[in-house]
Amino acid sequence: MTDEANQAPLQRCLALRAAGDLPGALEAAREASASAPDAPVPYYAQGEIFLALGDNAGAVQAFAEALKRAPGWADAWVNLGLARYRQGAIWSAKTAMREALRVSPGHAAATGNLGALMRISGEAEAAEAMLRESLERTPENEGARLNLVAELLHRERGAEALALLEAAPSALPQWHLARVLAYLQLGRARPARAALAEFAALGPVAPELAPLFHWRHVLLAQMERDGRRALAAAQAMAAAIPEMGPNAVLEHRIMAHYDLAQFYSSRGEAGNAFAQWSAGHALLRISQPFSRDVFHDFIETNIAAFDAARFAGARAANRDPAPVFIVGMPRSGTTLCEQILAAHRNVHGAGERVELARLAEALGGPRRIAALDAAKLDKAAERYLEELHALAPDKTRIVDKMPGNELHLGLVALMLPGAKIIHCVRDPRDIGFSIWTFRFHGEHPYAHDLADLGWTITQRERLMAHWRTVLPNPILTVALHDWVRDFDGTLAKVLAHVELPPDAACERFYESEREVRTVSRAQVRQPVHGRGLGRWRAYAEHLAPLIAELEAGGMLAGWD
Numbered sequence: 001m002t003d004e005a006n007q008a009p010l011q012r013c014l015a016l017r018a019a020g021d022l023p024g025a026l027e028a029a030r031e032a033s034a035s036a037p038d039a040p041v042p043y044y045a046q047g048e049i050f051l052a053l054g055d056n057a058g059a060v061q062a063f064a065e066a067l068k069r070a071p072g073w074a075d076a077w078v079n080l081g082l083a084r085y086r087q088g089a090i091w092s093a094k095t096a097m098r099e100a101l102r103v104s105p106g107h108a109a110a111t112g113n114l115g116a117l118m119r120i121s122g123e124a125e126a127a128e129a130m131l132r133e134s135l136e137r138t139p140e141n142e143g144a145r146l147n148l149v150a151e152l153l154h155r156e157r158g159a160e161a162l163a164l165l166e167a168a169p170s171a172l173p174q175w176h177l178a179r180v181l182a183y184l185q186l187g188r189a190r191p192a193r194a195a196l197a198e199f200a201a202l203g204p205v206a207p208e209l210a211p212l213f214h215w216r217h218v219l220l221a222q223m224e225r226d227g228r229r230a231l232a233a234a235q236a237m238a239a240a241i242p243e244m245g246p247n248a249v250l251e252h253r254i255m256a257h258y259d260l261a262q263f264y265s266s267r268g269e270a271g272n273a274f275a276q277w278s279a280g281h282a283l284l285r286i287s288q289p290f291s292r293d294v295f296h297d298f299i300e301t302n303i304a305a306f307d308a309a310r311f312a313g314a315r316a317a318n319r320d321p322a323p324v325f326i327v328g329m330p331r332s333g334t335t336l337c338e339q340i341l342a343a344h345r346n347v348h349g350a351g352e353r354v355e356l357a358r359l360a361e362a363l364g365g366p367r368r369i370a371a372l373d374a375a376k377l378d379k380a381a382e383r384y385l386e387e388l389h390a391l392a393p394d395k396t397r398i399v400d401k402m403p404g405n406e407l408h409l410g411l412v413a414l415m416l417p418g419a420k421i422i423h424c425v426r427d428p429r430d431i432g433f434s435i436w437t438f439r440f441h442g443e444h445p446y447a448h449d450l451a452d453l454g455w456t457i458t459q460r461e462r463l464m465a466h467w468r469t470v471l472p473n474p475i476l477t478v479a480l481h482d483w484v485r486d487f488d489g490t491l492a493k494v495l496a497h498v499e500l501p502p503d504a505a506c507e508r509f510y511e512s513e514r515e516v517r518t519v520s521r522a523q524v525r526q527p528v529h530g531r532g533l534g535r536w537r538a539y540a541e542h543l544a545p546l547i548a549e550l551e552a553g554g555m556l557a558g559w560d
Contacts, residue, residue, distance in 0.1 A: 054246025088287030112143025122442025158185030328424035348392030458553025
């Protein structure tokens with residue numbers, strides 16, 4: 001992809017890069033592109049230098065210029081995707097990785113990076129399947145292996161992660177760090193300590209990996225009940241975050257803040273914890289901008305399109321009782337409610353399915369859905385129910401606990417007249433605080449500003465109030481504290497609502513071995529308790545913008 005006109009400046013560019021003179025290397029690459037404007041390689045070289053300099057906008061432009069001249073260059077697509085990711089444009093980054101795979105099927109870097117991007121944008125199951133398929137085809141793909149390990153570790157499946165790592169030992173620092181974390185998840189302090197020593201023996205820790213290294217020391221010290229050592233490691237980690245440099249993976253920087261926040265919160269240091277959560281949200285806000293106007297218009301459109309008169313009109317003919325939708329804000333108790341129901345012999349817990357939201361989008365949104373006639377609704381229902389029953393043909397109830405399905409209950413009522421709905425609620429201050437403390441994968445743009453978060457909680461409750469008024473489908477509201485104060489009575493109400501007989505297994509829901517993919521996985525592995533109720537109080541001062549929005553929306557009446 002080069003010619004004699006730019007060979008000399010390109011060779012000088014490579015020499016200067018090797019010597020660490022990035023500005024000089026950039027000038028040489030620009031000279032090469034000026035002397036051979038139709039050649040893609042000089043632009044590609046500029047893009048690599050811009051990435052090294054942390055100039056992501058410059059990198060995007062340079063790789064785009066290279067691709068204009070060589071649209072089939074997979075590596076250029078991959079690097080364009082990396083630059084777009086660093087800018088916070090995750091969807092654009094995924095598009096670039098998919099284009100790399102289109103022109104070069106099986107491309108190792110594109111596969112590994114796409115898997116990572118899918119994972120953090122809420123496509124965990126699809127990412128895992130793609131990465132596993134890639135490893136079966138090319139076991140030597142270290143990127144795919146490490147990203148699959150990262151997903152398994154995120155879901156606290158340390159044994160599986162460790163097996164994958166040990167099946168293909170690597171000299172990569174990330175391999176060693178992942179192995180340490182797997183040992184720690186398994187409670188194996190001695191091999192974790194040895195693995196940390198092996199990592200340190202590789203040489204000086206790269207700045208972009210230093211916070212990850214220190215965090216593992218924090219976890220090890222906590223496991224060994226050495227609070228002083230844990231604090232020293234956390235302080236070293238906090239000092240290392242600003243020094244990570246432009247080559248750091250953005251997700252590593254984000255998680256460093258959330259991990260530190262978790263540490264400080266466990267020590268009761270509210271101010272330090274909140275500062276770290278705020279820093280993590282500031283990074284996430286770049287890739288997930290939020291518009292109150294857009295969301296308000298969506299709520300208003302639903303309320304206008306799905307009034308009581310619409311539900312007196314055409315609906316699908318089926319009365320299939322299998323679909324059960326558990327809805328509510330994240331952290332309102334939806335995972336707990338599903339786990340309890342899924343323990344029933346007649347119930348399948350399907351987790352957070354995206355099918356309803358995708359169908360709503362495919363059908364054109366609230367106004368077009370409200371205008372559908374019975375024949376179109378029947379057709380949509382037939383496809384939806386066929387896929388639903390295929391998940392568990394032997395079960396009479398199938399639970400979808402995607403919290404955001406409350407935004408699409410108009411479609412549920414028109415398409416699935418036999419569906420039951422359970423709305424989970426909790427003190428909105430606890431909901432807001434809990435959302436603030438977790439790094440959710442997927443799209444949660446409202447979550448990165450406390451005022452936007454409080455406002456969104458009020459808007460979603462306004463929509464739920466509308467659904468409770470107009471929907472013909474029965475809706476049962478379950479507060480998280482109901483399970484704490486009267487588990488048996490609440491269980492009886494829930495089972496009656498979904499028309500199921502009692503099952504003692506529901507009382508032992510925490511013994512279930514079914515995989516839980518949400519951030520509540522640890523809580524639902526133990527009996528119901530009230531330790532999370534009122535946790536917001538210790539952070540009331542920091543939560544002032546959230547609480548002000550909740551008060552303005554009338555959300556605090558009735559909560560202690």
